[in-house]
Amino acid sequence: MKHSEHYPHYISYRGRKQRPSVLAQHFPLPSLEAGEVYYPENPLLTGTFTSEKQHQLFGAAQFTLFLNDTIFVEHKLVVPAIVGLRELPFSLPQTPTLDLFKTATDEMFHAEQSLAYMNALEDHFHLPTFSGQSAPLFIRKLYQQIKSEKDPLLQQLLPVINGIVTETRISLELGEFAKNTLLSNTVRDICRTHAIDEVVHASQFKALAEWLWFEANQQLREQLARLLVSSAIARSLPDMEAIIKAYAQATGRSYEDASQVVRSKYDEDVLIEQMLVAAHPTFSFLKKLGVTDHISVEEAVERERSALHIQLNKTLYSFPIGQA
Secondary structure (H helix, E strand, O other), X not given: OOOOOOOOXXXXXXXXOOOOHHHHOOOOOOOOOOOOOOOOOOOOOHHHOOOHHHHHHHHHHHHHHHHHHHHHHHHHHHHHHHHHHHHOOOOOXXXXXXXXXHHHHHHHHHHHHHHHHHHHXXXXXXXXXXXXXXXXXXXXXXXXXXXXXXXXXXXXXXXXXXHHHHHOOHHHHHHHHHHOOOOOHHHHHHHHHHHHHHHHHHHHHHHHHHHHHHHOOHHHHHHHHHHHHHHHHHHHOOOHHHHHHHHHHHHOOOHHHHHHHHHHHOOHHHHHHHHHHHXXXXXXXXXXXXXXXXXOHHHHHHHHHHHHHHHHOOOOOOOOOOOO
């Protein structure tokens, strides 16, 4: 592979004179007050709750799922992406490599921080623990993507690609939580401290993506474009099974009854619309990178819409993607 002389500029803790949250060891925990709001309102389901308690419990269950997703992101996507860098046939410069290694330390703290808050919610609201349960939908889909790839180099690159994709969206997602004044102050606090770190991490991963894209020849860029777009879609699709479980927990309905209610509100168009909102920062970055010169995002999205239509019309909502 060719070696570029200049690595793209990125934000660092040094440049910002900022200390990562891992050094502060700050663990926001829920205050567990009556009426405390843990998750943005879901307008599709709000009218189906019969009490404010159900509404609050649904929010607590959803934020618990969000924190569980965060832990999986750090353990299964971001850290493996950094670990895999040294195995690639690219000569990544020393300074950005060291900064990315520091990021791995930060991300493990974010997982610990999320676990502490999640445990508090699970204990207080008697929510089911996630220990030993299957991985979130996006993790299963992304790992299946790696498993299905036959090219050895692309298999090595996919964990890095998945790390890049998730880091292009997470700081903005967390920032939306932090700015939402309807949410509990502790929810906003844990998301704010995480988001501040993620501004640095996202910048580092975007620089990594630009550098790898520059290093790749034309043929490899074609393949990278395909994988980046498919990874972005898989990472951002709503997990309807998780929503059903949260709804069942909040309302006391059976899984079958909860599934019927949730499915009546979600079809492939709703899932695609929500995916596009979540993936917008990623697709904007990919377009700037030049990925859309090699692949049509619109066509990839329509293929996913068609696949969802088939899946949603099966007796059970499931994706044939196996376990992570």
